[in-house]
């Protein structure tokens with residue numbers, strides 16, 4: 001393969017709502033550029049960038065994958081991302097390594113929920129954007145309406161650079177509004193357009209749109225404004241570079257039209273990317289994070305002449321090839337077989353067999369220059385987010401911040417053999433999936449798996465089965481209830497066993513009182529005059545703590561209470577540590593009887609985003625889940641609801657929200673605080689917990 005230097009590379013992320021046509025559009029470009037022998041299709045599993053088993057069987061992108069097109073002198077690296085709520089963090093994770101974003105919208109629906117989400121990601125990373133309305137060959141595709149939804153959501157700087165020729169299944173091409181030429185295609189053809197004159201019926205509309213474009217470009221540039229006033233228009237020589245700059249500076253967001261499946265205008269889109277989006281090295285220096293001291297963070301220019309450095313933005317765990325690390329060369333030239341330092345972990349790595357990815361296939365290369373993207377297999381301990389480079393010039397590029405997982409399930413291996421394999425499989429999957437968590441709940445002792453939503457967890461379970469031959473069952477997690485007290489108590493706990501031989505004797509008097517939420521446990525020693533010898537006092541405390549951990553009402557840990565030990569007695573011979581532990585335990589139980597015990601439940605802070613039309617139904621539903629609405633905001637057609645809801649009511653919320661909003665809602669939640677369970681619910685929870693525990697009653701001491 002040819003060697004490309006940064007000015008001849010473009011790194012382009014393809015983003016947008018699920019089913020907008022992203023993967024098909026990438027396939028169309030790859031085919032048109034001659035990278036694939038046939039036009040890959042999502043529907044028959046032949047799309048280059050949807051190659052994973054899960055993606056093929058679900059007909060949707062789940063992870064970001066890469067492909068490249070060699071177009072003229074330029075190599076365009078495409079990063080095809082998933083557009084479903086649950087997987088859209090995959091898109092966010094690649095923003096630090098791209099030069100531009102192709103935001104794909106559906107020609108019928110226009111802007112949708114995830115379109116806005118990814119647009120905001122681009123704002124955060126100041127990524128230049130071009131919008132492509134694809135699937136323009138579908139029934140009811142409508143360029144006017146798509147443009148309306150775009151300007152409504154993102155403002156008047158979203159402006160068409162093309163007009164479609166023909167509608168729906170008669171879509172036959174596009175008019176280029178920069179150079180005022182027409183390009184026509186055969187639906188399902190080679191993707192290479194035939195240049196010609198603008199059809200007579202479109203001339204006026206094209207002229208008007210051209211003038212609007214020229215005005216908008218002139219507005220953003222004082223020098224051009226004068227020329228524009230003098231001449232009433234701008235020449236191509238003035239318009240093209242000004243437009244390039246305006247796009248790079250996020251002042252103008254151009255809109256193009258296409259059909260991925262019909263392969264209309266794929267060549268125009270690649271021409272556009274080459275001409276109008278920034279090259280891979282047309283940036284300010286990339287800043288590292290401060291690693292030591294308090295000076296300026298180190299920075300690197302994206303240039304071949306700087307020391308080599310690269311940032312790993314993705315990891316794939318392939319059952320055959322092992323771990324594959326995807327990276328961007330931010331500076332210097334990476335040679336095959338290089339030995340680099342992993343600055344994030346302080347280890348050395350050998351990069352044998354570097355390559356570039358065409359879907360699932362790695363194409364070997366000898367070197368990669370600053371700005372380019374590549375992949376390498378079998379790094380020892382490099383993970384996503386790590387920076388590697390020349391030992392002499394350490395730097396660490398910032399990692400992408402992701403939200404916390406929204407949903408948790410309990411995960412149970414089906415057999416003993418599955419149990420042995422589960423940990424290994426899940427940890428491999430976690431290497432490639434930044435939003436997957438696996439842990440054991442200290443209180444309920446269950447293994448838990450957390451992710452962005454039900455489907456995310458289902459995909460994980462399916463990967464465990466196919467890749468690691470491990471089968472599991474999923475269940476709603478147990479709610480980690482707790483117990484506490486409302487009232488006070490003053491009791492004596494005495495343990496006495498003095499029949500023959502060596503006896504046991506311990507005796508304590510304690511007061512118990514509630515503490516504010518979150519205080520856990522406090523123990524005060526108020527013994528004067530040696531009623532209990534000093535060395536036995538920790539034993540009393542331990543007895544109480546152990547008993548509290550086992551619970552009183554239903555076996556949940558007792559929290560937020562204070563114990564004052566104020567009196568007791570002992571026996572010179574028979575008293576020992578164990579006796580005082582048992583005395584403490586007995587005292588605790590007696591105190592609980594008096595102190596009005598009650599159950600506490602975890603309350604989650606929940607943030608839900610839904611299109612406005614669903615807001616009413618969602619609020620009503622939250623009410624029925626004992627939720628308390630904390631706030632509501634509107635943003636571009638979406639309502640964001642903040643609420644506090646008991647965890648017990650949210651165990652299946654992912655699936656419920658999907659069915660209530662036709663998949664258009666998303667949510668996030670995290671533990672917020674513990675609160676008292678309403679009395680009418682307590683009895684049920686206690687009975688259920690006792691039944692689960694098999695009601696083993698401790699024998700009375």
Ligand SMILES: Nc1nc2c(ncn2[C@@H]2O[C@H](COP(=O)(O)OP(=O)(O)O)[C@@H](O)[C@H]2O)c(=O)[nH]1
Pocket residue numbers: 016017018019020021022023024025042043059060061083104134135136137138258259260261262
């Ligand atoms: N009619 C038509 N269908 C398309 C077009 N592009 C994609 N599709 C279909 O729309 C569905 C979603 O396409 P896909 O490329 O997977 O969308 P993505 O989720 O944005 O990657 C698939 O069934 C495609 O065959 C198009 O240009 N025209």
Ligand SMILES: [Mg+2]
Pocket residue numbers: 022023024050060061080081082083
């Ligand atoms: Mg896709």
